[in-house]
Amino acid sequence: MSLALTNRVEILRDRAAQLAKARAFFAQRGVLEVDVPILSPFGSIDPYIDLVEARCRNQPVFLHSSPEYGMKRLLAEGLGDIYQMSHVFRDHERGERHTAEFMMVEWYRLGLDFQQMIQETVDFIRLFLDIPFSFEQVSYKSLFESYPASIEERDEIFGFEIEPLLGQHALTVVLDFPPEQAALSQIGANGMAQRFEIFSKGVELANGYLELIEGEEQKKRLLMANQKRIELGKSSYPIDNHFLEAFDQGIPECCGVAVGFDRLMMLRLQMEDIHEASSFFI
Numbered sequence: 001m002s003l004a005l006t007n008r009v010e011i012l013r014d015r016a017a018q019l020a021k022a023r024a025f026f027a028q029r030g031v032l033e034v035d036v037p038i039l040s041p042f043g044s045i046d047p048y049i050d051l052v053e054a055r056c057r058n059q060p061v062f063l064h065s066s067p068e069y070g071m072k073r074l075l076a077e078g079l080g081d082i083y084q085m086s087h088v089f090r091d092h093e094r095g096e097r098h099t100a101e102f103m104m105v106e107w108y109r110l111g112l113d114f115q116q117m118i119q120e121t122v123d124f125i126r127l128f129l130d131i132p133f134s135f136e137q138v139s140y141k142s143l144f145e146s147y148p149a150s151i152e153e154r155d156e157i158f159g160f161e162i163e164p165l166l167g168q169h170a171l172t173v174v175l176d177f178p179p180e181q182a183a184l185s186q187i188g189a190n191g192m193a194q195r196f197e198i199f200s201k202g203v204e205l206a207n208g209y210l211e212l213i214e215g216e217e218q219k220k221r222l223l224m225a226n227q228k229r230i231e232l233g234k235s236s237y238p239i240d241n242h243f244l245e246a247f248d249q250g251i252p253e254c255c256g257v258a259v260g261f262d263r264l265m266m267l268r269l270q271m272e273d274i275h276e277a278s279s280f281f282i
Contacts, residue, residue, distance in 0.1 A: 014268075015277075018264075022127065029120075031081040036067045036086075038086065040240065042062070042239065052090070063089035064089065069243040072243065072251055082108055086103070103260075114210050118208070121196075131171060136171070137173045137175055147162065172198070175196050176193070206258065207257065207258050209257070213253060219239075223239075
């Protein structure tokens with residue numbers, strides 16, 4: 001049920017209760033909690049996500065923007081269904097829905113297909129929000145029918161024109177992203193990325209994939225992402241060869257999703273600013 005709390009102590013107590021509910025959700029499904037390192041000498045590479053850099057033992061390191069690389073190494077070791085709730089870090093992010101440090105819930109399921117993963121993610125979101133059981137699914141392409149745009153303009157139009165309209169009455173699941181937005185997902189038989197995003201009240205809550213498990217394609221995408229960073233005037237990041245070795249070892253067919261815990265809390269507490277719903281002070 002959505003709440004309207006203003007007392008800081010009440011907010012933190014409710015946050016703790018929701019963390020416990022999240023852990024119970026995974027325990028009931030036999031999903032194992034893991035805890036991969038936050039610091040890495042390698043960067044998780046995305047053209048539009050800047051990492052927080054630090055130094056350790058007089059060497060440059062990065063605070064991870066997602067536990068994905070480490071978790072996929074565990075998948076390759078045969079650990080099975082896993083989840084992690086951890087702080088993640090992204091530089092140059094500040095706003096009502098963005099902060100440099102936030103909590104992400106990320107999990108991987110070997111026994112669920114793409115649609116089942118969407119349903120499980122919706123079930124998880126319903127731990128936090130009083131929303132209908134039903135949800136709508138729309139294709140990425142269909143959202144642009146009223147917004148003729150070039151590929152270069154799509155991100156801006158989606159973020160400023162389309163996204164605020166999504167999930168106003170029930171959750172909206174966006175599917176069939178174009179292949180250039182596949183990120184770490186597989187490309188389906190229809191030529192579209194096997195990826196989904198879930199929105200509520202104009203807020204993106206989840207980003208999920210039918211995970212890419214082919215090593216050469218993964219390496220190609222990392223190189224392309226670094227090249228795009230350079231084109232954008234950003235520095236490239238060192239490629240994590242340990243991550244690529246996991247593909248050689250064998251990452252099983254699986255679906256994965258990342259959900260923003262603090263955004264869920266923001267909507268649950270009926271707040272406009274993510275900082276008010278978090279446990280952080282910066």
